[in-house]
Amino acid sequence: MDIDAALFDVFGTMTDWRSGVSGELASVGDRVGVRADWHAVTDDWRRKYVPTLGAVVSGAAPWRSLDGLHRVMLDEVLAERGLDAIGEADRERLVLAWHRLRPWPDAPAGLEMLHGSPVITSALSNGGVGQLARLTKQAGLRFDCILSAELARTYKPDRRVYLRAAELLGIEPGRLLMVACHPDDLEGAAGAGFRTAYIPRPLEWGPEAAPVPTPSDVDLVADDAVELARALTG
Amino acid sequence: MDIDAALFDVFGTMTDWRSGVSGELASVGDRVGVRADWHAVTDDWRRKYVPTLGAVVSGAAPWRSLDGLHRVMLDEVLAERGLDAIGEADRERLVLAWHRLRPWPDAPAGLEMLHGSPVITSALSNGGVGQLARLTKQAGLRFDCILSAELARTYKPDRRVYLRAAELLGIEPGRLLMVACHPDDLEGAAGAGFRTAYIPRPLEWGPEAAPVPTPSDVDLVADDAVELARALTG
Numbered sequence: 001m002d003i004d005a006a007l008f009d010v011f012g013t014m015t016d017w018r019s020g021v022s023g024e025l026a027s028v029g030d031r032v033g034v035r036a037d038w039h040a041v042t043d044d045w046r047r048k049y050v051p052t053l054g055a056v057v058s059g060a061a062p063w064r065s066l067d068g069l070h071r072v073m074l075d076e077v078l079a080e081r082g083l084d085a086i087g088e089a090d091r092e093r094l095v096l097a098w099h100r101l102r103p104w105p106d107a108p109a110g111l112e113m114l115h116g117s118p119v120i121t122s123a124l125s126n127g128g129v130g131q132l133a134r135l136t137k138q139a140g141l142r143f144d145c146i147l148s149a150e151l152a153r154t155y156k157p158d159r160r161v162y163l164r165a166a167e168l169l170g171i172e173p174g175r176l177l178m179v180a181c182h183p184d185d186l187e188g189a190a191g192a193g194f195r196t197a198y199i200p201r202p203l204e205w206g207p208e209a210a211p212v213p214t215p216s217d218v219d220l221v222a223d224d225a226v227e228l229a230r231a232l233t234g
Numbered sequence: 235m236d237i238d239a240a241l242f243d244v245f246g247t248m249t250d251w252r253s254g255v256s257g258e259l260a261s262v263g264d265r266v267g268v269r270a271d272w273h274a275v276t277d278d279w280r281r282k283y284v285p286t287l288g289a290v291v292s293g294a295a296p297w298r299s300l301d302g303l304h305r306v307m308l309d310e311v312l313a314e315r316g317l318d319a320i321g322e323a324d325r326e327r328l329v330l331a332w333h334r335l336r337p338w339p340d341a342p343a344g345l346e347m348l349h350g351s352p353v354i355t356s357a358l359s360n361g362g363v364g365q366l367a368r369l370t371k372q373a374g375l376r377f378d379c380i381l382s383a384e385l386a387r388t389y390k391p392d393r394r395v396y397l398r399a400a401e402l403l404g405i406e407p408g409r410l411l412m413v414a415c416h417p418d419d420l421e422g423a424a425g426a427g428f429r430t431a432y433i434p435r436p437l438e439w440g441p442e443a444a445p446v447p448t449p450s451d452v453d454l455v456a457d458d459a460v461e462l463a464r465a466l467t468g
Contacts, residue, residue: 005367067404115371120367120368120371122367128402128404129379129381129402129403129404130379130402130403130404130405131404132379133239133354133356133378133379133403134354136378137349137354137378142376144367144370144371144380145363145364145366145367145380146378146379146380147363150402151385168362168363168364168384169363169364169367170301170362170363170364170365171364
């Protein structure tokens with residue numbers, strides 16, 4: 001595939017948000033003395049993501065950073081589950097759990113392989129620039145560039161995010177590849193003229209989750225980030 | 235020094251623009267069959283940088299990318315030196331010489347040392363985002379983040395560039411360190427509330443250039459990027 005840069009989704013595609021966030025929720029719960037199914041709380045939190053960000057994309061809600069939106073969503077989830085014992089300082093700390101996620105095991109090696117190739121790699125995430133810099137550094141995810149939906153003041157899958165990334169890289173959309181485990185992200189990218197690569201992440205929502213069907217309208221399907229790097233450099 | 239992130243100037247501080255650009259000018263000259271003192275042509279080109287970018291900062295000229303400004307400056311220099319034989323395609327290629335610079339010998343190792351520390355590293359350059367991604371990748375300069383004056387639509391040493399970087403990183407200016415070999419860059423950063431570190435680059439303008447006096451009003455002076463990393467992590 002003749003491309004100049006590969007842009008990666010981060011939450012779900014390169015990092016395992018569910019273990020990281022539920023682990024931090026559990027440790028706050030232990031300390032505060034409240035019990036809950038922390039995986040279910042985490043899933044509730046994440047399920048609010050698409051509608052909450054969608055309201056910003058549609059213009060129904062004003063632009064706000066992902067940290068700010070994560071806080072609003074967390075307050076809703078804790079209220080719905082009667083977890084009011086978790087106080088202000090812990091809520092602030094829990095928002096930052098999304099800055100400290102672990103990578104999927106293949107993700108660092110795949111990025112290192114691409115770093116050694118002519119293909120430029122970048123994050124292209126709904127996370128903020130600072131959040132992504134911290135997250136990718138501590139997770140050992142070596143990107144050549146950090147790009148965020150924040151730079152377009154909207155969120156994926158709004159096509160303006162992908163077009164802004166193309167503009168900032170100075171690369172035409174047809175020579176850019178979006179890599180994600182979320183079909184809606186790839187559809188948004190394709191709508192902006194990007195090539196698309198799908199990586200399945202069957203454990204994103206935990207081992208019990210229903211399998212996501214592989215989208216048929218993508219340019220490439222790779223089992224993981226190392227397979228993707230092989231396909232792009234081989 | 236208690237900081238969260240170190241932001242680096244790139245042209246001059248981490249890369250040797252003079253050898254890279256004059257080498258590409260010389261090879262174009264050879265091919266076209268024109269002779270000139272290519273170091274002097276390069277120095278002329280670079281001397282136009284401060285007034286040309288200054289006109290954007292003051293509002294006298296509209297915002298334009300650094301590639302666009304480099305092209306305007308190159309056309310001026312070639313006209314002044316009677317080098318009209320260098321044609322359109324070569325001029326476009328020469329602008330991209332600023333995307334392919336070599337690092338100073340200590341720069342990659344200094345950044346690797348900081349990568350292994352809790353301090354976030356970022357470029358903060360007048361180069362564009364795409365230019366910086368390409369340049370730092372091929373030069374082996376490992377930054378955790380890429381930030382550009384382009385994201386503030388002005389140029390250093392305009393304090394809005396530093397404030398925009400602080401905003402995007404989500405870090406207060408007093409916990410950010412600007413690293414540069416140019417006193418005006420450090421003054422601009424200090425004006426935005428940043429800490430400042432000076433690295434002398436006595437060869438920036440070639441071995442014959444007059445020495446630059448070390449500025450006295452900075453927080454740290456380090457001989458090179460490795461010494462800086464030692465000072466920040468030791």
